[in-house]
Amino acid sequence: MTHTLSTQPLTAAAFAPFGEVIEVSGTPDKIINQGMCGRHHDLATLDFADGRVGISLFDAKARTFPYSVDMVERHPDGSQAFIPVSGTPMLVVVAEDRDGVPVNLRAFVSQPGQSINLHRGVWHGVLAPIEKPGQFIVIDRIGDGPNLQEHWFDDPYIVQSV
Ligand SMILES: NC(=O)N[C@@H](O)C(=O)O
Numbered sequence: 001m002t003h004t005l006s007t008q009p010l011t012a013a014a015f016a017p018f019g020e021v022i023e024v025s026g027t028p029d030k031i032i033n034q035g036m037c038g039r040h041h042d043l044a045t046l047d048f049a050d051g052r053v054g055i056s057l058f059d060a061k062a063r064t065f066p067y068s069v070d071m072v073e074r075h076p077d078g079s080q081a082f083i084p085v086s087g088t089p090m091l092v093v094v095a096e097d098r099d100g101v102p103v104n105l106r107a108f109v110s111q112p113g114q115s116i117n118l119h120r121g122v123w124h125g126v127l128a129p130i131e132k133p134g135q136f137i138v139i140d141r142i143g144d145g146p147n148l149q150e151h152w153f154d155d156p157y158i159v160q161s162v
């Protein structure tokens, strides 16, 4: 048996229980560089139990549809941000936690120009560029231990299309 997972547009409000959407929105918090640049300040909360923050680059293959969500994972020791280098849209699957089990999955579709920061310990699908490959800057915890918990579904969730 499988479950069908419908998608919804990625918005800051809808994603708020799971993390932040990083995007230019509204007027800048500060105009800098002699008026040549707008600073949209402090858009996401980096949260690490220990270790240090690191910047990595993910060179991710395209995902196609129907797309099977066989597993979600979480990082108990730190938040994780995904920033597309060239604006590649991504499928962002997240879930609530109920006694250590992911429930009530949501699937968000990002727009070019949107990045995300997942809160520490939030269940999420792995990075999934939509229909084309992409490079992503990833800001997450560098430290000892796996900082990874996976949950494999007996019955996968299928995203038919975006
Ligand atoms: N495994 C890894 O570094 N990536 C995952 O955490 C992911 O969320 O894609």
Ligand code: NI
Pocket (backbone or CB within 6 Å): 073, 075, 080, 124, 126
């Ligand atoms: Ni992850």
